[in-house]
Amino acid sequence: MAISEAQRQKIASYVRNYIIRTAQSFGHQNAVFRATARWTHTLNVVQNLQFILQGEGASAESRAVCEVAALFHDVDHYTVQLAYHAVRGAETATNFLKKESYDPDFVQRVAQTIREHHVDMDDEVPVDRQVQEIVDTRSFEARLLMDADTLDKIGVSNILQAVLSMGTTKRQLADAAKELTSGWPLQRAKLWKQLLTTSTGKALGEERYAFYEQFLRQVESEIVMDDPFPTSAQTQEVAQVS
Numbered sequence: 164m165a166i167s168e169a170q171r172q173k174i175a176s177y178v179r180n181y182i183i184r185t186a187q188s189f190g191h192q193n194a195v196f197r198a199t200a201r202w203t204h205t206l207n208v209v210q211n212l213q214f215i216l217q218g219e220g221a222s223a224e225s226r227a228v229c230e231v232a233a234l235f236h237d238v239d240h241y242t243v244q245l246a247y248h249a250v251r252g253a254e255t256a257t258n259f260l261k262k263e264s265y266d267p268d269f270v271q272r273v274a275q276t277i278r279e280h281h282v283d284m285d286d287e288v289p290v291d292r293q294v295q296e297i298v299d300t301r302s303f304e305a306r307l308l309m310d311a312d313t314l315d316k317i318g319v320s321n322i323l324q325a326v327l328s329m330g331t332t333k334r335q336l337a338d339a340a341k342e343l344t345s346g347w348p349l350q351r352a353k354l355w356k357q358l359l360t361t362s363t364g365k366a367l368g369e370e371r372y373a374f375y376e377q378f379l380r381q382v383e384s385e386i387v388m389d390d391p392f393p394t395s396a397q398t399q400e401v402a403q404v405s
Contacts, residue, residue, distance in 0.1 A: 164269055166227050178238050186241040201240050209233045212311035218363025228304045232276035249281035279305035290357050298360050310364030316355040318371030340386040344379050
């Protein structure tokens with residue numbers, strides 16, 4: 164079945180309001196700010212999904228399932244612990260879609276896609292083995308959604324999130340540059356890239372990761388991170404140690 168623009172708008176409005184309302188009712192600090200950020204992530208995932216659906220040649224039915232699942236995939240991000248948000252989100256989506264009289268088979272496929280999109284990785288098991296298990300056990304629609312979700316953690320989004328996380332404390336430009344180029348943000352992006360399972364998702368992941376690497380090289384070439392001219396106090400400290 165195809166999803167009309169009116170249906171898409173109604174789902175989006177419901178999910179956006181639900182995320183804001185639950186963030187507030189569950190007492191999260193800066194609830195509206197955080198919920199708005201979560202909704203922006205949802206929109207990014209929906210956009211990423213369009214690229215993947217096109218690249219993978221998904222059927223009209225799979226497109227409809229994935230589009231609805233993408234809008235609902237993080238709807239319960241604030242109501243339960245992260246490990247359970249996919250299961251709860253599938254329940255919320257099911258309740259909404261049933262009330263709106265969607266086809267039962269379609270509702271079931273959307274719920275399965277949402278339920279399967281989240282995976283808790285095991286640090287004791289090689290990543291490639293876990294990725295293969297995802298390929299072997301998850302539905303095609305779930306893997307499309309997973310890749311769309313993962314792509315939002317690579318590239319520009321990852322960079323901006325890293326910078327925003329530094330905003331909780333006062334930092335100089337050089338300090339921010341040091342942290343960005345310290346290795347951990349790029350290492351995190353590299354791990355996410357390894358989790359992509361579709362051909363289109365992998366290609367987009369490589370493209371975004373390459374941009375991230377280039378951006379960090381540019382940071383290193385443009386920003387002076389260590390002052391080559393010590394202050395008088397620093398000079399005195401060195402003298403005292405000597």
